Amino acid sequence: MGEKSIQKKKYILKTAKDVFTEKGFKNVTMKDIVEACDISRGGLYLYFESTEQIFLEVLKMENEEGEDSFSDSIPEDATAAEILLLFLKEQKKELLRKKNSLTKAVYEYFFDNHPPRKSNPLKKQFDASVLIVEKLIEAGVENGEFVCDDCAGAARNIMYVLEGLKISAQTIGITSDGVDKELLFVLRGLGIGTD
Amino acid sequence: MGEKSIQKKKYILKTAKDVFTEKGFKNVTMKDIVEACDISRGGLYLYFESTEQIFLEVLKMENEEGEDSFSDSIPEDATAAEILLLFLKEQKKELLRKKNSLTKAVYEYFFDNHPPRKSNPLKKQFDASVLIVEKLIEAGVENGEFVCDDCAGAARNIMYVLEGLKISAQTIGITSDGVDKELLFVLRGLGIGTD
Amino acid sequence: MGEKSIQKKKYILKTAKDVFTEKGFKNVTMKDIVEACDISRGGLYLYFESTEQIFLEVLKMENEEGEDSFSDSIPEDATAAEILLLFLKEQKKELLRKKNSLTKAVYEYFFDNHPPRKSNPLKKQFDASVLIVEKLIEAGVENGEFVCDDCAGAARNIMYVLEGLKISAQTIGITSDGVDKELLFVLRGLGIGTD
Amino acid sequence: MGEKSIQKKKYILKTAKDVFTEKGFKNVTMKDIVEACDISRGGLYLYFESTEQIFLEVLKMENEEGEDSFSDSIPEDATAAEILLLFLKEQKKELLRKKNSLTKAVYEYFFDNHPPRKSNPLKKQFDASVLIVEKLIEAGVENGEFVCDDCAGAARNIMYVLEGLKISAQTIGITSDGVDKELLFVLRGLGIGTD
DNA sequence: CATGAATGAGAGTTCATTCAT
DNA sequence: GATGAATGAACTCTCATTCAT
Numbered sequence: 033m034g035e036k037s038i039q040k041k042k043y044i045l046k047t048a049k050d051v052f053t054e055k056g057f058k059n060v061t062m063k064d065i066v067e068a069c070d071i072s073r074g075g076l077y078l079y080f081e082s083t084e085q086i087f088l089e090v091l092k093m094e095n096e097e098g099e100d101s102f103s104d105s106i107p108e109d110a111t112a113a114e115i116l117l118l119f120l121k122e123q124k125k126e127l128l129r130k131k132n133s134l135t136k137a138v139y140e141y142f143f144d145n146h147p148p149r150k151s152n153p154l155k156k157q158f159d160a161s162v163l164i165v166e167k168l169i170e171a172g173v174e175n176g177e178f179v180c181d182d183c184a185g186a187a188r189n190i191m192y193v194l195e196g197l198k199i200s201a202q203t204i205g206i207t208s209d210g211v212d213k214e215l216l217f218v219l220r221g222l223g224i225g226t227d
Numbered sequence: 228m229g230e231k232s233i234q235k236k237k238y239i240l241k242t243a244k245d246v247f248t249e250k251g252f253k254n255v256t257m258k259d260i261v262e263a264c265d266i267s268r269g270g271l272y273l274y275f276e277s278t279e280q281i282f283l284e285v286l287k288m289e290n291e292e293g294e295d296s297f298s299d300s301i302p303e304d305a306t307a308a309e310i311l312l313l314f315l316k317e318q319k320k321e322l323l324r325k326k327n328s329l330t331k332a333v334y335e336y337f338f339d340n341h342p343p344r345k346s347n348p349l350k351k352q353f354d355a356s357v358l359i360v361e362k363l364i365e366a367g368v369e370n371g372e373f374v375c376d377d378c379a380g381a382a383r384n385i386m387y388v389l390e391g392l393k394i395s396a397q398t399i400g401i402t403s404d405g406v407d408k409e410l411l412f413v414l415r416g417l418g419i420g421t422d
Numbered sequence: 423m424g425e426k427s428i429q430k431k432k433y434i435l436k437t438a439k440d441v442f443t444e445k446g447f448k449n450v451t452m453k454d455i456v457e458a459c460d461i462s463r464g465g466l467y468l469y470f471e472s473t474e475q476i477f478l479e480v481l482k483m484e485n486e487e488g489e490d491s492f493s494d495s496i497p498e499d500a501t502a503a504e505i506l507l508l509f510l511k512e513q514k515k516e517l518l519r520k521k522n523s524l525t526k527a528v529y530e531y532f533f534d535n536h537p538p539r540k541s542n543p544l545k546k547q548f549d550a551s552v553l554i555v556e557k558l559i560e561a562g563v564e565n566g567e568f569v570c571d572d573c574a575g576a577a578r579n580i581m582y583v584l585e586g587l588k589i590s591a592q593t594i595g596i597t598s599d600g601v602d603k604e605l606l607f608v609l610r611g612l613g614i615g616t617d
Numbered sequence: 618m619g620e621k622s623i624q625k626k627k628y629i630l631k632t633a634k635d636v637f638t639e640k641g642f643k644n645v646t647m648k649d650i651v652e653a654c655d656i657s658r659g660g661l662y663l664y665f666e667s668t669e670q671i672f673l674e675v676l677k678m679e680n681e682e683g684e685d686s687f688s689d690s691i692p693e694d695a696t697a698a699e700i701l702l703l704f705l706k707e708q709k710k711e712l713l714r715k716k717n718s719l720t721k722a723v724y725e726y727f728f729d730n731h732p733p734r735k736s737n738p739l740k741k742q743f744d745a746s747v748l749i750v751e752k753l754i755e756a757g758v759e760n761g762e763f764v765c766d767d768c769a770g771a772a773r774n775i776m777y778v779l780e781g782l783k784i785s786a787q788t789i790g791i792t793s794d795g796v797d798k799e800l801l802f803v804l805r806g807l808g809i810g811t812d
Numbered sequence: 813c814a815t816g817a818a819t820g821a822g823a824g825t826t827c828a829t830t831c832a833t
Numbered sequence: 834g835a836t837g838a839a840t841g842a843a844c845t846c847t848c849a850t851t852c853a854t
Contacts, residue, residue, distance in 0.1 A: 143335060
């Protein structure tokens with residue numbers, strides 16, 4: 033596949049992402065993507081052979097891009113508490129977005145497709161997030177910002193609460209205030225009240 | 228619709244429940260249900276006109292049956308802590324069930340169908356559970372079993388954690404131990420360690 | 423079939439007539455008739471075995487009733503011209519009726535079903551009408567009301583014009599004035615102007 | 618849609634015309650057309666989405682072709698009477714054709730579908746024909762071929778008689794002689810006897 | 813006689829996928 | 834590489850017709 037087609041592949045993935053964002057995973061057909069990309073039916077098959085493959089590559093692309101953007105937004109001299117707050121705000125923004133990112137599609141996809149635990153990209157991401165939060169909490173405990181005698185537990189707890197909020201946002205709905213209340217409760221568990 | 232057809236309707240709902248349990252919501256066609264029930268194509272349409280209608284009636288049936296079975300299992304003289312533990316164990320059992328109940332189908336359905344918040348049955352159920360847990364915690368606080376200065380917040384927190392565990396069980400997978408760890412963490416927040 | 427069932431048969435035919443009147447012939451299903459009659463599916467089959475059979479019996483019933491009603495409305499001492507006008511007015515009323523009698527259903531039925539010419543009930547009716555009109559014209563010519571040297575031809579012509587008006591009413595639409603213009607033109611051919 | 622598919626579309630329309638001619642409108646299913654064209658089920662849907670759409674395009678095609686073929690057949694130096702006779706012969710041929718053109722299908726379709734009078738293509742065609750005949754009669758009156766003091770009325774009368782003959786041909790049946798008798802009667806009204 | 817549940821054939825429609833150009 | 838017409842499998846849904854009660 034030459035230089036030119038790599039461009040096209042990226043174009044397709046970017047366009048497909050919008051489609052998945054709007055319609056989830058199962059509702060998306062090859063036809064939908066063909067039409068969104070305004071390419072020929074056969075053309076799409078030159079690059080991808082199923083919505084599943086496209087979706088997985090969209091996810092991969094997302095992860096690669098996503099990683100950077102968060103760490104980029106952290107000020108050099110931020111305290112642990114500040115970074116944690118930033119992280120939570122980011123998550124909140126994400127989960128409240130009306131046309132909500134890929135969350136729905138991701139859930140839908142992984143409902144039906146259970147990659148072996150070890151290679152489950154969702155699990156990897158989850159575990160990575162837990163680790164980051166854990167490190168943050170540990171750092172915060174060390175310099176007296178947080179109180180916590182089970183940092184790993186607290187980190188996991190935060191992540192599960194976030195998962196709970198995320199799925200609730202997609203199913204029963206949730207307000208900005210609703211999210212704040214939960215996050216505050218969690219933070220109070222770390223010994224701090226917040227703005 | 229006579230006595231007899233009511234029986235049949237129930238039979239269809241019960242059979243359909245298994246189908247939804249196995250395949251989720253979107254993957255289920257009228258044909259699937261027809262075949263599972265071993266009735267004729269047209270026969271199904273005498274009772275239901277879409278998988279959606281069937282699914283919603285399955286849910287209703289589930290809720291009606293579910294309510295009783297839990298309260299039935301509570302001993303007369305149980306303490307608040309005991310009841311809470313019972314409740315959590317029940318939830319754990321539910322969320323670990325391999326062919327996992329209707330969870331997947333429910334999520335899938337409500338991803339695409341957002342009933343107005345007021346009439347969202349999922350929300351109703353969630354709120355009801357929060358209330359129950361809240362009352363339990365309050366009772367526990369009163370007789371010294373729990374320590375907690377925001378019972379409502381704690382109850383909501385527990386429910387969101389449960390939601391997080393539920394969705395995680397469906398997507399990234401989770402072990403019995405993993406669930407226990409989370410529940411223990413939450414309970415410790417109420418001032419108790421557990422068996 | 424006993425006394426009672428003859429009543430029921432008549433009831434079905436009367437109800438079915440309304441259905442055919444509203445929906446034509448082809449659009450009517452056994453189900454439609456069953457529902458209109460509010461009887462059971464099987465019940466209908468005890469009396470009739472197809473919409474075709476029902477329709478033909480409806481037509482027979484109509485003809486039997488129709489014959490009397492027209493001749494009843496003619497005054498004893500009417501002149502030929504008066505009777506002819508009466509006849510044309512009757513036809514006009516019929517063909518302008520919005521929910522137009524059985525015309526549509528009749529045409530639809532006979533498009534697909536061509537009984538041998540001799541036994542075609544539609545043809546019988548048409549020929550009978552031609553004859554009546556012819557006799558009227560002859561009578562009118564004799565007593566100087568009309569001028570006409572081919573009474574049979576004129577009668578046939580009138581009937582074909584009426585057919586043309588009837589089908590036009592059903593397809594391209596026609597106004598009361600439109601009908602009047604045609605009828606006047608035809609009457610002028612008989613040497614008379616009219617009110 | 619490229620050059621090639623335009624060919625195919627025409628092919629489908631031509632084939633479909635035969636189907637409508639044979640079976641009328643309501644009796645024709647997408648499947649019938651698919652089979653007549655010997656194409657795939659899905660293939661037909663690439664071009665048309667319903668029998669109605671196909672039918673209307675068949676009609677349009679017919680009208681476009683029909684217009685030319687008649688005017689082409691008129692000799693340069695024909696008199697008004699000659700042209701009128703030609704026109705009537707054409708109509709006669711049309712209405713006697715055993716597998717009778719689209720007449721039946723057209724009637725069937727317009728029984729159920731009443732486009733607003735202004736845009737009813739059937740009405741347009743009817744009105745256009747009336748106008749043509751009227752002009753012919755006027756021309757004939759001017760040069761002494763016809764006698765007539767209400768050319769418009771006579772033209773309309775001729776067209777309604779033709780409609781009457783057309784519907785009669787489809788329902789009660791009519792012979793070549795039968796048609797001749799009617800047309801002669803009408804022509805005699807214009808002051809001429811004919812071959 | 814009457815009921816109405818049940819059956820199964822058949823029409824409509826959509827898409828993943830292929831393939832000649 | 835790219836196109837888009839074509840195919841056919843799979844679903845949905847509706848009724849005529851039957852039959853046990």
